């Protein structure tokens with residue numbers, strides 16, 4: 001049997017251990033009982049980023065955006081729908097570059113929206129510009145590492 005995956009909670013950032021075969025069973029956080037897959041992109045702060053991007057065993061998709069950015073707002077509904085299609089293979093998050101400038105500068109985000117895919121702290125791929133739902137899903141699946149959960 002495969003080792004359980006480590007997965008940070010979107011709500012309290014506690015690291016949970018979840019057996020691979022339970023990922024699709026809507027697991028909840030052992031500390032706060034929140035759903036580990038909220039079926040919607042959740043916001044990441046600089047404090048929570050490493051728990052999710054580095055210490056979690058699932059690929060993490062990040063939408064770098066800002067409230068004043070028209071194309072970001074246009075893409076938001078498609079990105080939210082993509083969560084339903086892509087979970088629990090990976091998780092979808094959003095970083096508000098205006099509220100979290102440290103993350104934007106750490107990753108050298110020059111234009112928004114920018115999607116970036118991470119696993120174990122490593123950036124696997126990055127794409128700037130708004131995309132429709134199908135492109136988000138296809139682009140993400142293309143860049144998942146082979147054998148990702």
Ligand SMILES: [Zn+2]
Nearest residue numbers: 009012029032
């Ligand atoms: Zn929790």
